[in-house]
Amino acid sequence: MSETTTTDLYEVTMAMSYLREGMSAPATFSLFVRDLPPGRGFLVSAGLEPALDYLSRFRVSTDDVRDFAAVLHRPPAELSGLLGLRFDGVVRAIPEGHLVFAGEPLLEVTAPLPQAQLVETYLLGQICHQTAVASKAARCVIAAQGRPLVDFSLRRDHGPQAGLQAARLSAMVGFTATSNVAAATRYGIPAAGTMAHSYIECFPSEEDAFRAFARTHPGPLTFLVDTYDTERGVATAGRVLADLRRGPGCAIRLDSGDLGELAHRSRRLLDAAGLTDVHIIASGGLDEYSVAELVRTRAPIDVFAVGTRVGVAADAPYLDAAYKLVQYDGRPVMKLSSAKVTAPAPKQVFRGPGCADVIGLIDEQPPDGTVPLLRTVMRDGRRTGPPDALADARSRFEADLADLPQAARLIHRPESPVPTGSPRLEALTSEVRDRLEATSAVPGDRSR
Template sequence: MSDALVTDLYEVTMALSYLREGMTAPATFSLFVRKPPPERGFLVAAGLASALDHLTELRVDETDVAAFAEVMERPYTELEPLLGLRFTGEVRAVPEGRVFLPGEPLLEVTAPLPQAQFVESYLLNQVCHQSAVASKAARCVLAADGRPVVDFSLRRTQGVPAGAQAARLGALVGFAGTSNVAAAHAYALRAVGTMAHSYVEAFGDEAAAFLAFTRAHPGPVTFLVDTYDTARGVAVAARVLRESGLHEGCAVRLDSGDLGALAVTARRILDEAGLPGVRITASGGLDEYGIDRLVRSGAPIDLFAVGTLVGVSADAPYLDAAYKLVAYDGQPMMKLSTGKVTAPGAKQVFRGPGLADTIALRDEPAPAGTAPLLRTVMAGGERTSPPGTLAEARAAFAADLALLPPSARRIRSPQLPTAAVSERLAELTADVRRRIERRIRGAR
C-alpha cells in the first residue's frame, strides 16, 4: 500500500475539490497543541524526521488514484485530477528534541492548498504520537534523578513501528538502553535485558536456571529473582554470582511486589554476601510516578526499566493537537469555533531565558535576548539539510531541559510555562476576527 493512501478520506475529497476549483494558491497550515495533557509541565518535540520522510516521498500515482476511486465508489476519471500530486512546498519546524509549549506551532507547512491539505492526517499522526511518548519518557528521566532508565515497552506498544519509536524516543530524552533488538541495531542503542519468569520455571530450580544462564552468557548478567520467593531468589543469585566469580556489572531484577521494601531486603542480602557492587534493577508497571515514589523513599535501586505505561504514554496517550489553515493566497485566516479559536498568519516562536517564549508573526524581528525556535527544514519539496541525528536531538533536549524552571520539572503538580503573544499578532487576530464577524453579519 502506498503511503499516499495513509490519509483520512476528507483530505482526499477536499484536495480534489480544490484542484477542480483551481484553488492552488499558497496556503499555510500550523500544527500546534491546544492544551497540555494533565500533569505535564513541558512537551518534547518529536516525529519530525518521519513527517519529512513522508513529504519527501509523497507521490500520488495511477494505483493510488484507482484505490481512491474504489473506496469512494466513483469512476477513476473523477479522481484523476489527483494524479501526480506531490509535495513541493516549505516546512518550518521546531527541531527534534526541543521543548515546546501549548499554542506554539510545532511545524508550519506552506504549499499549494491541495498539497498542504492532503498531508494533514499523516503529519498529525507522526508528530502527536511521538511527542506524547517523548514527553512521558522525559519525565521518567527526571524522576530517576540520575539513575539509568531503560525501555522494555515493545511487547505492549500499539504495533511494531510504535515499539521502535518508543525505543528511539527514550534514547532521545536520556534512556540508557532498550530491550528492542531491532531498535538497538537501527539506532545504535545499548541492548539490555535479563530473563523471563518462564526461563526460571523451565529449569524448575532457581540455582540451576542462574547457573545455566551464566554458561550461555559469561557476563555481566542480571538474574530475575522474584519467580517464587524474592528474598530466597536474591540469596540464590548471590551464591551463584559469588561461586561463579561474576561480580562486575551484574545485577538482580525485582519485578513485582513492594519494590521499595524488597530493594532494601535485596541490598542487605547482597551486601552480607560480600557483593556490594551487584546492582538492583526494578521493573513492573513503572512510570515517572512510580520511579519518583521509589527515589523519594530512598529505595536502593540502581536502574529502572519502564515498559507499558511509558511506551503508550498511558496517562496521556494523545495530544490535543490541530493542523489549521492560518493563511491562504496572501490573506490571514482564522477559525472562530467555540473553544477552538485559532490565531491567523504564519508564525515564529522567540525563546528567551527560562523558556520565556513569545509567539509572534513570522516576519517580526526577534525581541532582545531571544532566538527563533522554528527553522526552515524543507523548501521546494526537498529537505534543506540532511536529517538530524539522534545525538543532535538528544543534545537539544538536554539544553532545553536545563532551562526549564524547577516548577515545570516537577513530577507531581508541575506548573506549565505559558507563551506570551506578541502585540502585532494580538492586533492581527483582533482585526481578522472583526472582519470575519462583519462579513457574517452582512451575509445574514
C-alpha cells in the same frame, strides 16, 4: 499499505474540490497543541524526522487514485487531477528535542493547497503520538534523578512501529538502553535484557537456571530473582555470582511486589554476601510517578526498566492538537469557533531565558534576549540538510530541560509556562477577526 492513502477521506474530497476550482495557490497550515494534557508541564517536540521522510516520499500513484475512487464509488477518471501529485512545499518546524508549550506551532507547512491538505492526517499522527511518548519518557528521566533508565516497552506498545518509535524517543530524552533489538541496531542504542520467568521455570531449580544461563553468557550477568520467593532467589543469585566471580556489572532484577521494600531486603542480602558491586534493577509497571516515589523513599535501586505505561503514554495517550489553515494565497485566515479560535498568518516562536516564549509573526525580529525556534527544514519538497542526529536532539532536550522552571518539572501538579503573543500578532489577530465578523454577519443580526 500506501502511505498516501493513510489519510482521512475528507482530505481527499477537499483536495479534489480544490483542484476542480483551480485553488492551488500557496497555503500555510500550522500544527500546534491547543492545551497540554493534565499532569504535563511541558511537551517534547518529536516525530519531525519521520514526518519529513514521509513528505519526501509523498506521491499520488495510479494505485492510490484507484483506491481513492473505490472508497468514493467514483470512476478513477474523476480523480485524475490527483495523479502524480507530489509534495514540493516548504516546512518550518521546531527541531526534535526542544521543549514546547500550548499554542506554539510545532510545524508549519506551506505548499499548494491540495498538497498541504492531503498530508494533514499523516503529519498529525506522527507528531502527536511521538510527542506524547517522548514527553512521558522525559518525565521518567526527571523522576529518576540521574539513575539509568531502560526502555522495556516493545511488547506492550501499539504495534512494532510504535515500539521502534518508543525506543528512539526514550533514547532521545536520556534513556540509556532498550530491550528492542531492531531499535538498537537501527539507532545505535545500547541493548539490554535479562531473562523471563519462563526461563527459570524450565529448570529444576533457580540455581540450575542461573548456572545454565551463565554457561551461555559470559556476562555481566543479570538474574531475575522473583519467580518463586524473592528473598530466596536473591540469596541463590548471590551464591552463584560469588561462586562464578564474574566481576562488576552483574545485577539482579526485581519485577513484582513491593519493589521498594524488596530492594532494601535484597541490598542487605547482597551486601552481607560481599556483593556490594551487584546492582539492583527494578521493572514491572513503572512510570514517572512510581519511579519518583521509589527515589523519594531512597529505595536502593540502581536502574529502572520502564515499559507499558511509558510506551503508550498511559495517562495522556493523545494530544489536543490541530493542523489549521492560517494563510491562503497571501491572505491571513483564522477560525472563530468557540474554544477553538486560531491565530492567523505564518508564525515564529521566540524563546527567552527560562523558556519564556513569545509567539510572533514569521517576519518579526526576535525580541531582545530571545532566539527563534522554527527552522526551515524542507524547501521544494526536499530536506534542507541531512537528517537530524539523535545525539543533536538529545542535546537540545538537555539544554531546554536545564532552563525549564522548576514548577514545570514537577511530577505532581506541574505548572506550564504560558507563551505570550507579540504585539504584531495580537494586532493582526484583531484585524482579521474584525474583518471576518463583518463579512460573516447576517443582515439584521444583532447578536454581536
